[in-house]
Amino acid sequence: MIMKLEIKNLHATIGDREILKGLSLEVPKGEVHAIMGPNGSGKSTLSKVLAGHEDYQVTGGEALMDGRNLLEMGIDERSREGLFLAFQYPVEIPGVSNANFLRAALQARLPKGEQIDAVKFYQHLYQKMDMLKMDRSFTARSVNEGFSGGEKKRNEILQMAMLEPKYAILDETDSGLDIDALKIVADGVNAMRGPDLGVLVITHYQRLLDYIRPDVVHVLADGRIIRTGGPELALELEEKGYDWLLKAA
Ligand code: ADP
Ligand code: MG
Secondary structure (H helix, E strand, C coil): CCCEEEEEEEEEEECCEEEEEEEEEEEECCCEEEEECCCCCCHHHHHHHHHCCCCEEEEEEEEEECCEEHHHCCHHHHHHCCEEEECCCCCCEEEEEHHHHHHHHHHCCCCCCCCCCHHHHHHHHHHHHHHCCCCHHHHCCEECCCCCHHHHHHHHHHHHHHHCCCEEEEECCCCCCCHHHHHHHHHHHHHHCCCCCEEEEECCCCHHHHHCCCCEEEEEECCEEEEEECCHHHHHHHHHCCHHHHHHC
């Protein structure tokens, strides 16, 4: 089987405006890739399209996960099949405790009739929370409700650690992430790095990549990947900005 996330010539629109204009890239399982690009280039659009966000229309191309057509799957199915998406502003779910939320998500992945073992679930949960240095009180609190920005980030990484996705897409774009939140994301990703996980980190700033060293860096501009290179490409962009690449494209 082909073990990778493959995006081939993807076109997507919002309203009557085309945002993704033939985007292609591949993230093999076990690798960490970064997408960088100027504001408005379509980075968040890509993550939302892959999540199945209803505002976006796919007008061409393909997205495959281990050879299977992602775009034909329902939103829940994408997640059950092993795709994890973290957005910059995680949703709050009042009235649903963190522990129950995670338990329900894991339960949904089991074959019909099989039940989660509560003792094992909490062992697993506490182990991951310890790894992320999260206080146990967060198990009983409503998902993200009243959490600080850093606590939301940590919680998002906890969800990722519990769900053990095959591929994770982390949109950390634009502003807003302070250095502590960046480190939380980076520590979590680094702790989970391994042969069974492919990661696509979307970021406007090179800063995050000081902590998560990507195997490959892609540059997105105006809805297309215009350059792919090694980790040194991120440093070059930090130094020179995007203009030289845009002119060359
Ligand atoms: P990035 O994450 O790279 O900064 P986005 O994917 O958020 O870029 O946005 C790409 C383009 O799509 C921008 O020009 C933005 O204004 C436009 N866009 C995003 N969301 C919407 C929307 N809901 N309606 C109209 N245009 C949108
Ligand atoms: Mg964005």
